[in-house]
Amino acid sequence: MFRKDRSDEPIYWGLFGAGGMVVAIALPVIILATMGLTHSLTDTVMFGEIILSPLPSLVFISLMILCTWHALHRVYHTLHDLNVHVGTLHHLVIYGLAALISLAFIVCWAILVFKNIF
Amino acid sequence: MDLEKSTRQPYVRPVDSTWWTKKGFYTAYMLREGTCLLVLAFVLEMLGFYIAALTGANGLWKFASFLGHPVMIAFNALVLVAVLYHAFTWFPLMPKALRVIVKDTKSGLYKLLDGKYLVILLFAALLGVTVGGIVLFYYPELLGRLLSPFGLVKSIVESQDPSSMPNGDTMKDVSKLVQDYIGK
Structure with a gap:
């Protein structure tokens, strides 16, 4: 980004690869868990306890952030196949959106944790 | 770019x-x-x-x-x-x-492991995680008990007066269930 002779692609590709692994291995289980959420309140509380508690949710939001970068990197490269030729604007908008979603997760996590502590 | x-x-x-x-x-x-x-x-x-x-x-x-x-x-x-x-x-x-250089040749991980071993290993991992997830899905107490020292939801629930919750079809008996859960 700062050096014109170097590409920033490896960073996004690395996040894409990690996210792809998360989607393939962890996401099916997470989706199944959310689908059974409302069958009982206890299940909801248990699920919430896992994904909203400070330490487990740190793992959970990491997984969600990797999924975000995976999905948006794929969108970025598939635009080419749909006759949209990406430029700097597409780059900024798509990866900016990924950064924004990541930030939203981190802010939510921080508020929940500090709300509990103070 | x-x-x-x-x-x-x-x-x-x-x-x-x-x-x-x-x-x-x-x-x-x-x-x-x-x-x-x-x-x-x-x-x-x-x-x-x-x-x-x-x-x-x-x-x-x-x-x-x-x-x-x-x-x-x-x-x-x-x-x-x-x-x-x-x-x-x-x-x-x-x-x-994912290209891996072995002995100065770009043989690739796929060739190195003859493909199938890596795929079988990863599917075994997928199966393990899925089966584990289904077990935890039906017996979430298993994981909930392990993680309860970090519990946050309980404090969120306790901070709310259960009687002030709205009464709708989905909210039926919620206050009783919340009280049951806290009492447990």
Whole structure:
């Protein structure tokens, strides 16, 4: 980004690869868990306890952030196949959106944790 | 991003937008790429869960009952199918993309392991995680008990007066259930 002779692609590709692994291995289980959420309140509380508690949710939001970068990197490269030729604007908008979603997760996590502590 | 600027206009061969419907292989490719949109939708759902939790127990139950709506369950089932399709295409794809240099040759991880061993290993991991997840899905107490020292939801629930919760079809007997849970 700062050096014109170097590409920033490896960073996004690395996040894409990690996210792809998360989607393939962890996401099916997470989706199944959310689908059974409302069958009982206890299940909801248990699920919430896992994904909203400070330490487990740190793992959970990491997984969600990797999924975000995976999905948006794929969108970025598939635009080419749909006759949209990406430029700097597409780059900024798509990866900016990924950064924004990541930030939203981190802010939510921080508020929940500090709300509990103070 | 562009690394070099050329004074000439690059030649872009015109491509029909429906090219991927012409051949089964291309359609499968575009479906694989399309799974990312459903993954993104699911990530936004989970972000919604966090934002709902910020508003307290009330928001949490409301969002949980929103996820329990038949339309949302059907949508999540669709996401599940897409994610499983992604998984089935991901494991054979990854060793081809990930080049590993062994003894000065770019033989690749795929060739090194003769392909099948890595794929079998990763599917075993997938199966293990899935079976473990299903067990925890039916007996969530197992994990909940392990993690309870870090419990947050309990404090969110306790901060809310159960009698002030709205009474709707989905909110039926919620206050009694919350009290049962806290009493446990």
